[in-house]
Amino acid sequence: MIEKICNLRDIALGKIKEAASGSEVEELRVKLLGKKGELTEMLKDLKNMALEERKQFGQEANELKNELSELLEVKFREISNNDVKKSLSKGSSFDISLPGTSFQVGSLHPVTIVQKEVERIFTGMGFNIVDGPEVEEEFFNFEALNIPKNHPARDMQDTYWLENGSLLRTHTSPCQVRAMQKYGAPLKVIAPGRCFRNESTDASHENTFFQLEGMMIDKNVSIANLIYVMKTLLSEIFKRDVKVRLRPGFFPFVEPGFELDLNCMICGGSGCPTCKHSGWIELLPCGMVHPNVLRAGGIDPEEYTGFAFGVGLTRLAMMKYGISDIRVLNSGDLRAMEQFSVR
Numbered sequence: 001m002i003e004k005i006c007n008l009r010d011i012a013l014g015k016i017k018e019a020a021s022g023s024e025v026e027e028l029r030v031k032l033l034g035k036k037g038e039l040t041e042m043l044k045d046l047k048n049m050a051l052e053e054r055k056q057f058g059q060e061a062n063e064l065k066n067e068l069s070e071l072l073e074v075k076f077r078e079i080s081n082n083d084v085k086k087s088l089s090k091g092s093s094f095d096i097s098l099p100g101t102s103f104q105v106g107s108l109h110p111v112t113i114v115q116k117e118v119e120r121i122f123t124g125m126g127f128n129i130v131d132g133p134e135v136e137e138e139f140f141n142f143e144a145l146n147i148p149k150n151h152p153a154r155d156m157q158d159t160y161w162l163e164n165g166s167l168l169r170t171h172t173s174p175c176q177v178r179a180m181q182k183y184g185a186p187l188k189v190i191a192p193g194r195c196f197r198n199e200s201t202d203a204s205h206e207n208t209f210f211q212l213e214g215m216m217i218d219k220n221v222s223i224a225n226l227i228y229v230m231k232t233l234l235s236e237i238f239k240r241d242v243k244v245r246l247r248p249g250f251f252p253f254v255e256p257g258f259e260l261d262l263n264c265m266i267c268g269g270s271g272c273p274t275c276k277h278s279g280w281i282e283l284l285p286c287g288m289v290h291p292n293v294l295r296a297g298g299i300d301p302e303e304y305t306g307f308a309f310g311v312g313l314t315r316l317a318m319m320k321y322g323i324s325d326i327r328v329l330n331s332g333d334l335r336a337m338e339q340f341s342v343r
Contacts, residue, residue: 005060008038009067016071022083025076032068039065109337110317111210111329114237115192118212118311121236125229127188127214132175134194135166140174144296145253153252158198168196171310172213173253179215180297185304186218192313203273203325210313215289217299217306223256223288226307230260230284233311237320243269245280254287254308265319274324281319285310 012032019025032039043061046054108116119129132140147153157170175191183189192212199205216225227246234242242262249259262283264275271277286309291301293308314326323329328336 004042005057005064008032008042009064012068013071016068016075019075019079022076022079025072025079029069029072033065033072039068104338107338109329110321110323111313114317114320115210115212115313117237118233118313118316119190119192121233122190122214125188125232127190127216130175130179130189130191131193132169132172132178132191134169134196135162136169136174137166140177141167141169141171144177144293145173146290146292146296147252151252153250160196160198169193170197171195172211173308173310176213176215176308177293177297180217180294180299185299185306187306188214188216188218190214201327203327206314206326206330208330209326212311212313213308214311215306215308217289217294217304219304221288221305221307223307226286226288226309229307230286230309234262237316238265249285249287251285251287253290253293255290257285257287260284260286260309262319266322266324272324274318281315283312283315283319 012028015028016025019028031037034040039061043058046058049057123129141159142148142151142154142157147157159170160168162168172191172193172195175193176189179187179189179191190212191214193210194208195211196208199207201207214229216229231244234244242265244263245261247259247261249257251257259282261280263269264272264279264281266272266274267279269279271279275281286307289306289308294301294304294306314329317323317329318326323336
């Protein structure tokens with residue numbers, strides 16, 4: 001039996017040396033060491049041997065098994081390395097020092113960048129972010145905001161109506177009413193989102209735009225609180241002092257109402273198509289929440305007061321990044337969008 005072990009060793013070493021592929025090495029492993037391999041079959045005769053012969057044969061067989069396993073592994077690695085070298089030699093023109101294929105990386109839309117920044121500012125002041133449907137009910141878009149049927153203020157917010165009586169929201173103010181009904185007072189919320197209006201487009205008007213509206217309701221809230229929050233917002237956004245003006249304005253859902261205008265940052269106030277040659281951009285309509293709106297939200301106006309405001313995120317992005325035409329932002333023109341590197 002020891003002679004059989006020696007013969008098997010000599011034959012196996014020769015075949016391992018001659019193996020030329022990984023598959024041949026694997027076939028040899030199965031043939032020699034597999035469940036029905038030659039060495040395995042020899043070991044089955046151990047039960048028929050005398051104790052001393054069994055001990056010597058078992059030791060020799062185990063040593064051969066370990067030796068062949070190691071040789072097969074070394075041969076397999078050698079063949080694999082040679083295959084890699086042959087593959088590389090065929091592509092000798094390949095220069096591994098050359099840079100890899102570059103992929104163009106996108107960036108956030110400028111309106112998204114501004115929205116995230118405004119959200120960060122307001123959440124830092126204790127405001128919560130709320131959301132609502134873009135396809136809105138007439139009650140929340142108009143009536144709950146003190147704009148009843150046939151009210152002339154609806155002409156300023158001509159929108160797109162659906163056959164079922166719903167409409168595309170003209171502002172995100174409906175989110176404020178929903179928030180009042182859900183959370184009650186006191187309340188500090190902002191509602192960013194997309195809005196729609198059926199109007200002609202020009203350098204500063206689009207039929208689809210983004211807006212962020214906010215509301216603060218508590219006891220003894222005043223116009224002074226409103227002005228402070230607005231100034232804080234603008235100074236944080238533009239990282240410098242900006243020139244603004246506050247003038248009376250009419251909005252059915254606030255009383256009194258104001259228009260907070262920003263000195264046009266495209267022309268510096270000298271007049272351009274973006275600001276309609278006035279030197280000012282209407283940016284922040286605001287005011288004290290009308291008692292009827294508080295009642296629609298389930299809040300007692302005798303106990304609570306509050307202010308509300310609307311920020312045109314699209315116009316804010318225009319002023320921040322010096323974009324002179326609002327239509328660029330919805331154009332899908334990558335040449336215009338790829339310059340914004342915040343991701």
